[in-house]
Amino acid sequence: MADWLGAGCLVAGALLSLAAGIGVLRFPDVLDRMHAATKPQVLGVLLLLAGVALRLRTPDDIGMIVLVAVFQLATAPVAAQMVGRAAYRSGRVDRSLLDTDELADEG
């Protein structure tokens, strides 16, 4: 039972990674690509790790997997935010794609 659940988690995680890959290739500018890369990527890696944990099922391995998951959750938003800030500051944002620009100095 846990094996099948783990296999399902592995396939779902791989599908989310694939979504991230498609988004990174197809989306038009840096912010869109960062968005496409980060969100399904993090959930995809977490699902893959859950699949690994469900198939290994020993406390030592689960501890290591939790460590990896915590690192992912702590570092992925920071890296994405730094990429987004660098993109905005160096003017690589396509303004025709923005609805509102909340960082602009308009008053």
Next chain:
Amino acid sequence: MKVALATVLTVLLSVTALLALARMYRGPSLLDRVIAADVLLNTMAGAVGAEAAVNRHATTLPVLVVLSLLGFVGAVALVRFAVREEP
């Protein structure tokens, strides 16, 4: 089941890695390549984990810790470099 699972995971993760490589090749800016490298590294971490899960061994789990930290350090270093490059 094991062979089918391994095949499905290999196909999905390989296609993801190829898409990320295509974006890394096409650019156009350093930031796009940083994002693509991040996706590629996370895909590699996922592939290492999937291999461990399919074959039921835990010898490669420390590699996952290293890969998840390496992606963060690499992305931060490259982004700092990209910002300093053009004032």
